[in-house]
Amino acid sequence: MSETNSSTETGTQRVRKPRKPKKSQIPFALLLTALIIAFGFYLGQGSNKLPVYWIFGIAFGYILQRSRFCFTAAFRDPCITGSTSVTRAVLVAAAVSSVGFVAIKYASAMGGGDSNLNMAGVSPIGLPLMIGAVLFGIGMVIAGGCASGTLMRVGEGFLMQMLSLVFFIAGSVWGAHDMGFWGKLNTNAPKIFLPDVFGWFGAIVVQGLIIVLLYIAAVKWQQKKMGSIE
Amino acid sequence: MAEFTLDCLGEACPVPLMKTEKKMSELSVGDVLVVSIDHSCAMKNVPEWARKQGHNVEIEEVDDGEWEIVIEKAK
Numbered sequence: 001m002s003e004t005n006s007s008t009e010t011g012t013q014r015v016r017k018p019r020k021p022k023k024s025q026i027p028f029a030l031l032l033t034a035l036i037i038a039f040g041f042y043l044g045q046g047s048n049k050l051p052v053y054w055i056f057g058i059a060f061g062y063i064l065q066r067s068r069f070c071f072t073a074a075f076r077d078p079c080i081t082g083s084t085s086v087t088r089a090v091l092v093a094a095a096v097s098s099v100g101f102v103a104i105k106y107a108s109a110m111g112g113g114d115s116n117l118n119m120a121g122v123s124p125i126g127l128p129l130m131i132g133a134v135l136f137g138i139g140m141v142i143a144g145g146c147a148s149g150t151l152m153r154v155g156e157g158f159l160m161q162m163l164s165l166v167f168f169i170a171g172s173v174w175g176a177h178d179m180g181f182w183g184k185l186n187t188n189a190p191k192i193f194l195p196d197v198f199g200w201f202g203a204i205v206v207q208g209l210i211i212v213l214l215y216i217a218a219v220k221w222q223q224k225k226m227g228s229i230e
Numbered sequence: 231m232a233e234f235t236l237d238c239l240g241e242a243c244p245v246p247l248m249k250t251e252k253k254m255s256e257l258s259v260g261d262v263l264v265v266s267i268d269h270s271c272a273m274k275n276v277p278e279w280a281r282k283q284g285h286n287v288e289i290e291e292v293d294d295g296e297w298e299i300v301i302e303k304a305k
Contacts, residue, residue: 022294065270068270068271068273068274070271073243073244073271073275076244077244077275080244080247080248080251081247081251081275081279081282083275083278083279083282085278086275141244143242144242144243144244144245144269144271145242145271149271153242153269153270153271156270156295157295158242158268158269158270159240160240160242161242226282226283228282
């Protein structure tokens with residue numbers, strides 16, 4: 001790779017931007033960590049749950065930024081380059097969270113809670129979902145990130161995505177305002193909750209099977225498109 | 231052994247990747263392409279794509295949140 005420094009066609013040495021001397025960011029990191037902990041204690045005064053939300057939020061953002069985990073790339077890269085590495089990462093994340101989800105729900109069902117929470121958390125599969133999914137898919141590729149990705153990059157200081165964030169909020173508010181109208185289109189739409197159909201154990205098996213099949217398909221897709229399975 | 235530059239500053243992914251892909255197909259073997267980017271997502275997927283294609287890749291952080299990806303076309 002050192003060839004990149006060799007002379008070019010015109011015989012001139014390759015000019016690189018001079019590297020700016022970097023300021024140490026560790027003092028800022030320490031200060032921020034102290035502020036996060038202090039704010040956590042402040043939140044803990046009123047309710048017991050807010051500090052937990054706070055820490056999970058911070059951890060989620062940190063992991064998202066460091067891992068460059070991107071839901072947009074998971075669905076976009078297979079079409080553009082044929083690379084499915086992010087797609088497979090999302091599949092693994094879905095598999096892990098399915099197990100955790102079952103554990104939480106099952107524990108609550110055993111503890112006497114509603115076995116299906118009256119389907120309150122289950123969204124109907126109807127026309128609004130289909131329209132919304134297509135619009136969201138188009139929008140996230142143009143905006144360069146989904147919801148979490150946009151937030152993460154605003155935090156990184158990428159200015160273009162501040163614009164995305166403004167319209168993302170505007171769109172969400174608009175959507176929330178018109179929720180009643182969209183709800184009318186969902187009156188006959190089916191609600192599917194896998195544990196109701198297959199039972200708790202069956203649901204996790206079926207879900208796992210679907211994820212494994214998608215994973216295999218992702219590997220095959222990349223092999224076909226790029227000739228490598230890395 | 232010509233050298234080309236590609237300015238993708240301010241472009242969100244996937245634009246840098248697609249521009250790189252297009253530019254690389256115009257280059258001949260041994261040519262070097264320097265892509266300037268400031269989008270952290272492109273910092274990951276452009277080198278990843280280029281490495282999978284078998285090119286030599288080097289990433290340099292020229293400033294906080296600004297990178298130069300040096301790609302040497304290998305085939």
